[in-house]
Amino acid sequence: MAENTHNKVAIITGASSGIGQTTAIALSAAGWRVALFGRREVLLQDTARQCKNETLVVVGDVADEGDVARLFAETINKFGRLDMLFNNAGTGAPALPLEELPLSLFQKVLNTNLIGTFLCTREAVKIFKSQTPQGGRIINNGSISAHTPRPHSAPYTATKHAVSGMTKSTALDGRAFNISCTQIDIGNAHTPMAARLAAGALQPDGSTRPEAMMDQQHVADAVVHIASLPNEVQVLQFMIMATGMPFVGRG
Template identity: 50%
Template sequence: MQVNEERQYEVKVKKTAIVTGAGSGIGKAVALALLADGYCVVLAGRRAALLDEVQSLAQQRHGAGDRVLCVPTDVCDPVAVEQLFAQAVKHFGRVDLLFNNAGRGNPPGNFLDWTPAQWRDVVDVNLNGMFYCLQQAFRVMRDQSPRGGRIINNGSISAHAPRPNSIAYTATKHAVMGLTKTAALDGRAYDIAVGQIDIGNAMSDLASRMAKGVPQANGDIAVEPLIDVNIVGQSVLYMANLPQEANVLFHTVMATKMPFVGRG
């Protein structure tokens, strides 16, 4: 039976992934899940010390060896993002997967009191940074041989429904949904599959406040259940390992009892 050239490549060569925001939380969990599955992984994030810790953990748990590359990167800087992808290609030869994950939460307090700089800080990371990474991934995946790859954007349940006083975070995550839909369409020409994972209450620095009580739509303060962040790692791994002709456009993984589905 004849096996096509792309399938032969998949069997013989380890796939390479770039994970942004890889130093902690969801990015760290996803990076470790990919490494456990045999991927080569480029760890990107602003804090080099945290990336080094993830690399050490990957060596201890998975014997990752030379399958890990740390590249300190500020995704708000398009030049730094271009260098990130250049280093990935130089080191591993290609990029098969981008987990477009780097993000930040809402500024504190009521948005009526925010400065323009506080608004821009969220937009620069959650929207502009995600676009810069997606753009570079498209360029690399378009030009490599075999052509193509997969991009998974980290959206949020906030891409579908807001929390009280979350206007910056929610606006950027709604915009990420637009990026995902449009890139999924434009990616067809280059054999690039683009999808989005929307996460509800995974245990991370960003979501830890849920366990202490957060405002609800009716004005109450309620403790919300959380899920282990490693569940998200396995969800991304599932999406990443689909055959190239298949794509999960939107995947929601959430705590079963979180107050998202229903009225509040």
């Protein structure tokens, strides 16, 4: 059975748009108080206006250690505890052959998708271990690419595979402290980042074809459901995608 989530506290990274914004609104409607984190203050404030429950807006970069520490400190200062972290912030790189990929682009994706997940996870675990009652939940935004890549997607695919390792390690190391960790692997949610796939996506056979998409609200609803479970229940991996998406076999 789901727990009573009224007045529980969640941090959502990348909350200014897409899945982060939609999930923040859905969690707030379900009774959560939410801390919204991202780089674009105007868009974060727009998310906050659409939330029904109490919010906190913190502007910063998940790849910046100081910004992340400030996020968690301000959350505890305002709300007094933390029950869930949604490591949602992520980015990709242009679809380039490996031999044409600059190191700077690879590092940018690495810093956001993996380093950011690590920094936020580390701060959340500190709080989860020290608060009473002890424990909490972390949900990592993985990807279908954590299992099977698209063509010319090495930076994104490599980091999402690494997030799978972070998820499993967090679940294992958190077990004794009532800390659970989930990876939600999403395929073709209609977000600003993925909207181009509906127009045409490069397939492994070299063709470019439009792909089936799904409303991002379904992802938000899944996150709300997982977050509502007691920490004694571990959802290690959750995969959600558009039914018509070419995932099995990748086209």
